[in-house]
Amino acid sequence: MSVQQEMTEILDRAFAPTRLDVINDSAKHSGHSGDDGSGESHFTILIESEAFAGQSRLERQRMVNKSLGDIPGNRVHALAIKATAPGE
Template identity: 75%
Template sequence: MEALLATAFAPTRLVVSNDSAQHHGHSGDDGSGESHFSVLIESAAFTGKGRLERQRMVNKALGDIPGTRVHALAVKAVAPGESA
């Protein structure tokens, strides 16, 4: 995920967190330890874009990862100067 997002957005900040352990035994936990993730990304590409458009941009950059290989993905996408 990090490589795909770095290539697509040239972020000034990128944090990908694996939250799967917090969801062990819950719906969507496939036992792989890679089912739930959070992303914090800051990029000039998000300037002037709304929250939903930013989410769509991130999902597009990740291809088939959200929804197939990863059960849940929480995204916080901000432009430089915005609070995360």
């Protein structure tokens, strides 16, 4: 299973999102710092979930990072997260 698929499944289970896009940006960073040659080093996550209602931007990012366990910073070099609640 790819890291992209793994993150999608984890986030789907953790947040029951109304929108979820896990975008592989690794090709844009080929040859740059953090590119490990795997083709799965840089990602953008766009996620909308009721779980984020009333949470700050920082807390939302912490929630997403925590749910992903060892993936951010270990198996993925860079992770951009945009987490919103429905209606935002």
